[in-house]
Amino acid sequence: MIEIRGVSKSYNNGAIKAVDNLSLSVRPGEIFGFLGPNGAGKTTTIKMMVGLLRSDSGSIVINGHDVEKEPLKVKASISYVPDYPEVYEKLTGLEYLTFLADVYRVPRAERMARMKHFLELFNMTDAVGDLIQSYSHGMRQKIVLIGALLPEPEVFILDEPMVGLDPRSAHNLKEYMREHCDRGKTVFFSTHVLEVAEKLCDRIGIISHGRLIACGTMEELKEQAKNTGSLEQIFLELTEA
């Protein structure tokens, strides 16, 4: 589970507040969708969760471990998929996956079974022997996804995971996210695809100008926005200012 308490992050010596006193919690077994306009603070929040950025204040606790105080324990229990799949182009897909399996210490039997399963699920078996340099954007996204799924993380954190995926892969990813949470694990992801968030997420948080302006189930969001329409209508209304 994820506990974010009063987290703030600013740039330019405080001139730009990217995240402003953000608090939210995500429970085990929950898919949490994180929405917001461009530049609202989604990626900054996610980067602070995975240890790529330090917060100015507040705390982030994942699976009972504080990101600042016990970063390795946090990293061992999460997997992260960034918004842009910037990976080692001069490694083959398979070398990249074995590298991640090694550093996450995935035992031999499990790594073999999972690699085979996910490579087939995302239709990457034939391409896995090629250099990542030759992959399309979508294939890179898929190899990063597979790499992140190999350790079977307790908490799966994804930044815009659907971008670049073909419809079948996007569908498979959504199915996997659901199964993952059904096993009591947690998924936290940001997206601009509101239909996906509406259908898939147990709860949704909307961030604007670094502040969480709404959070809850679809029903709760409708109540908060006093709008019984779609998530799109609620989103547009809440983020209008």
Add this chain to the structure above:
Amino acid sequence: MRLWTLIKQQLHVAFNLSALRWYARYDRKKLAGGVAIAVAVIASLVPMYYYVYLQFLDAVFLAGLTIGQPEILLTLSLVSASFIVLFFGIAFVMSTFYFSRDLSLLVPLPLTPGEIVGAKFAVVLVQEYLTVLPLFLPALIIYGVRMGTGIAFWPAGLAVLLLVPVLPLTVVSAAILLLMRSTNLGRYKDFLRLVGMVLLVVILLGINVLVTKLAPLTQEDVLALLLAEDGLIRFIARLFPPALLATRALVAGGVASVLNFLGYLAINLAGIVLTLFLGERLFYRGLIGGEEVAARKSVSQSRLERKMARVSSPAAAIAAREIKLLVRTPIYLFNSIGVLIIVPVALLLPLLMGEAVDPLLAIFLQPGNRFFVNLAGAAFIAIMGAFTPASSRSFSREGKQFWLSQVIPVPPAVQIRGKILYSLLLCLLSVPLVILLSVFFTKWSPPELLLVIVLGLCGCLPAVTSGLLIDLLRPYLNWDNPQRAIKQNMNVVLGMAVAALCYWLLYLLAKHLYRVGFSEYVIYAALAAAALLLGYIPYLVMLQIADRRYRDIVAP
């Protein structure tokens, strides 16, 4: 006009001008920090620069003055600067022309290939001024001030200074354009290009040696060189003939100066025209398809399973990743092991082609000098280690992929050990050279050879760990072509300076122990212990700061 706009844009990107302006406006503290580091790096090099290079130039001037040819200072520095641009430009030109990330934006624009090549050439040229300036400017000043030259010398000097890197860069650019065009061949192109770059270096060195050996000098020739008005200058300029025109443009005076300058200018312009012409014809044919790799290789199920089943420790996995990325990126490989090829070739060619060094070698290899020969062998391995600076760019090389190192659940200390392991493995590459040296020249016995290798590898450690520490403290991650992670990375220079300081301390220690009269084995042991200690200190510092640095570094 379009070319000029493109050049301006490229220079903006290459020198981060927009970012600097932004920092100057919004984050002066960060800008001041960056400037302070740059000043510190330059200041750290000043003593070496002064005592080694400037003193050498002064000595050359005085020697030249004694024989009535002080201009030899100008010719010598012109030739050296041109050669440095020539050799170090190979990887730089290839990377800037062909591996810049912005090419995917530039190629679809309505620009001609010649315009893109022209703009990229301008970027390399401006950056090469940073190399030429400290090499040639002191020579101009020493000559101008000491000779009390007229006012016309200074503008002429500036004009020559601006032209110095042009011709060598056009030679390299033409060679790279031809190389990339002829090696754009499927899956082996990276390997072919590496071989091509190495061959280019060997050919350039070979031509150099051939030219100097074409007419062996007799005693009368030497006398004639010394007595002739500009005999020695003509002799030195044989290595790079345009240097003669440039020297005469500076010193001949009157119409002769103007004519020589026009000749020098014409050669440089011809080089530019040739580069643009070849660029127009060949650039796209070497570039397009550069990102493609071989047709998909189907991996058999059994092979796939075998590969999947390989399990390594995290440190070994990190070392293996570093090695694979190095081996598969020609620019990194050339920069890392190029010196291991260039140095032996540079040493061997004169040895094979002339007899002048034989007496020197014979004195050096006398039985009474074994101790010094052993130390020289170890020093060779250690210095080669410092010249293959894999460690001082180890973090920088990760660039935008550094996020992966930050999110994986591997303690930074373990990752650092993986990088040390990888850097030491690269240092091992000089061992075969030492073995060859032993077979052909020094004839070390097996125990001596082992001693030389172990002592040499101990000597590599300070260069490795101090380089790694420097790069951990200030990694240069936001680069747009791989060469920039190396060429524009002051860490590499700073790493070499720190390594030089360590080696100087080791030299002082050896000298002191030798004078006091310790046995050679005590001196070997003391040197090994001192080198390990010098290597261990940066390692300890890294362990202290690694966790914090891995958290604080913001990957672009």
